Amino acid sequence: MRIALGVVGALLTWFAFAFTAPAAVALAAGEPPWPFLVTAAAVAVTGAVLRRLTGSRPPLGVREGFLVVVAVWLLVPAFGAMPFLLGDVPQLDHPADAWFEAMSGFTATGATVLTDVDALRPDMLFWRQFTHWLGGAGIIVLALAVLPRLRIGGRELLRSELPGPIETEPLGATVRGTARRLWKVYLAVTAAGVLVLAALGWAGLDRRMGLFDAFSYATSAVALGGFTPDDDSARNLAPVTQWALCGLMAVAGLNLLRLYRLAVLRQVRAVSRDEELRLYLGLLLVASCVVAAELFAAGTVTGLAGVRHGAFQAVSVMTTTGFATLDWSDWGALATLTLLTLMFAGACAGSASGSIKVVRHLVLFRFARRELEQAVHPDAVLPVRVSGRVVGTPVLRSVLLFVLLYLFALALGTLGLALDAGAEKGGTSAFTALGAAAACLGNVGPAFGELGPFGSYAPLGQASKVLLTALMLLGRIEIVPLAVLLRRGYWRA
Template sequence: MRTALGVVGALLAWFAVAFAAPAAVALAAGEPPWPFLVSGLAVAVTGLALKRLTGERPPLDIREGFLVVVAVWLLVPAFGALPFVLGRVPQLDHPVDAYFEAMSGFTATGATVLTDVDALGPGMLFWRQLTHWLGGLGIIVLALAVLPRLRIGGRELLRSELPGPVEMESLGATVRGTARRLWKVYLAVTAAGVLALACLGWSGLDPRMGLFNAFSYATSAVSLGGFTPEADSARGLAPVTQWVLCGLMVVAGVNLLRLYHLVVLRRFRVVSRDEELRLYLVLLAVSTCVVGVELFADGTVDGLGGVRHAAFQTVSVMTTTGFATLDWSTWGTLATLTLLALMFTGACAGSASGSIKVVRHLILFRFTRHELEQAVHPHAVLPVRVSGRVVDEPALRSALVFALLYLLALALGTLGLALDAETGTTGAGAFTVLGAAAACLGNVGPAFGEVGPFGSYAPLGHLSKGILTALMLLGRIEIVPLAVLLRRGYWRA
């Protein structure tokens, strides 16, 4: 326990530095920077106090690593919500709303309680976007890259922090070196996105794409978050900008380790044999065709613009980004159900994407096929293989347990939202409630109905917002760390 608290303190002390950037933006825009400075000071004091109280600590083990992950992902959004509350930001001055927005930001979910994004000043808008970018790859991964003292036990933190089952042998010799490689790829993709979008603005192809908007949309696309500095998401952007964002989301949905192998190490064979990557691209293509066919059949879209809208929305939902060019809440049954199914798919493991992840679906499919073949040939040795490698029993159990916990969390969350809707004043329908739970647990953000891509979660009661905040947290830490902490045996050991 003492080691875990000490590590949490070190992480919080480092996190305090992040508040300097929005304070500078606020000062440059003529806004008061003190909400960010006070918040940063509060984080720094808390972190340093925890470090001092814990003193010298033994190495971090797996058990304490779970506590660190949960504590950090509970505390960082809490401190991240402070500027909204202290600055008395309209629509975010209530602690529940502020914590919902901050949790949505750091978990790269993109759900919002704002009904008027334009009411926020540049400083608050910048902070809102920065929470996405910092949370996309993870606060802990960044800390592992810059804080050498976290190298003890850091491998367990990295294992817990990276979304999806990641091959630990591919993480390299040192944890710090691996974390730095991940952040280099993340920074490179972000910089390329900002530059590409800014060039569209400078060339006049998209007059709305100034430097601030280029930064905002690029960080949201690369973190697969979905927050935007404008109320209409990506709807008002030029077609070429929407295509660029679509490409950024596709790239950001790829395992960052695979991107490193491809771009830096030039290991094309390793990438070409990745079955998860191939299935990810196939699912994007097939889903785009299915959605496009219905949209064309209904007369919702036509021409090349229809292809763009179908591809953009499919990529946005499957990568759990949540950008929108059209209101998918008004689409037909087939397209709507396709998007709902994609909310349970997610992108590749090792990316910033939420949801179950493509590789887990692949493992579960292969495991199911294995069991069916084993029933016919009970004495045959039939290993489960993915990308040419045998999937060991712990990995199979892990994928199965995660899928069951995911469905359980979805069921409980949906039940809680339904009960609150029945007793409250929102009157949300069954599909809206299910969609909201799936979107927040999968870190997608927008759902259907009044909480659709151009709606807001503001009409929901505080209980529903609390449930959805918990689902966002569960989706980001992938349930298991919190489930472990909730076991009585964990605290007895």
């Protein structure tokens, strides 16, 4: 326990610096910066106290790593909600609403309780967008870069935080080297996205794409989040900007380590043999064609516009970003069910994506095929392979455990939303409850009906908002760390 609290304190101390950026924006906009400065002070003091109380710490182990992951992802959104409360933001003046919005930001979910994003002050709007970028991968990589400096092993956090069941081969001899490379990739993709979107505005191809809008959309796309600086998501952007965002989301859904190998090390042949990457790109293409075909059949859109909207929505939902160019709440049953199915796909392991992720689907398919073959040939030795590598029994067990826990959490979340909605007049439909639970647990964000891409979670009761906030947290930490902490045996040792 002391080891974990000391690490949490060290991470909070570094997290305090994140509030300097919105404080600077507040000063530039003529707004009071004290909500961010007070929060930064509170975070720094909390981190210093935890570090002082724990004293010297031995290396971090796997057990402590689970606690660090859960504690950080509980405390960071809690502190992240403080500026909304201290700044007296009208739409986020209730603690549950502020925590919901902050958790949605840091977990890169994109669900919102705001009904008028345009009413936010510039500093609060910037902080809301900045939480996406920090939560997408910034906190993960920062943690891995800082821990070795404190002489605390970070490899356990690498295994716990980078999503996906298969450990990726290291790019460097140390965790610090791997973290540095991940950080560079994340920064490079973000910078490229901002420059491309800003260039579209400067060239006159999208008049509304100023520098702040370019920053907002690019950081949300790279973090696979979904927050936007207005209420229209990506609906009013120029077609060329929508195509640019579509490509940026697809790139951000790649494994960061694979992206480094492709862009920097030029290991094209090795990356091309990655079965997860091939399946990811194939699913994106098939999903785009299916959604576009459904839009054509329903007469919603036609021609090249239909191709663009179909591809954009398929990529946005599958990568768990949550941007929208059309209100999919108005679509027919088939197209709606297609989007619901895509919410369970996710992007590649090692990206900022939520949901189950492509590699787990690949492992499950190979495992199911192996079991069917062994039913006919019980004496055959048939290892499960992914990208030519044998997937061991521990990995198979972890994949099965995660999927079972994921579906269990989805069922409990849906039931809880339905019960809370049933206590209110009118309530919400069972499908809306299922969509909201799937969207928040999968870190997609927008759901269906009044909770769709141009709607808001504001009409829900406070109990439902707290439940959905918990589902966002579970989806971001991939359930298992919290499930481990809830076991009585964890606290006995």
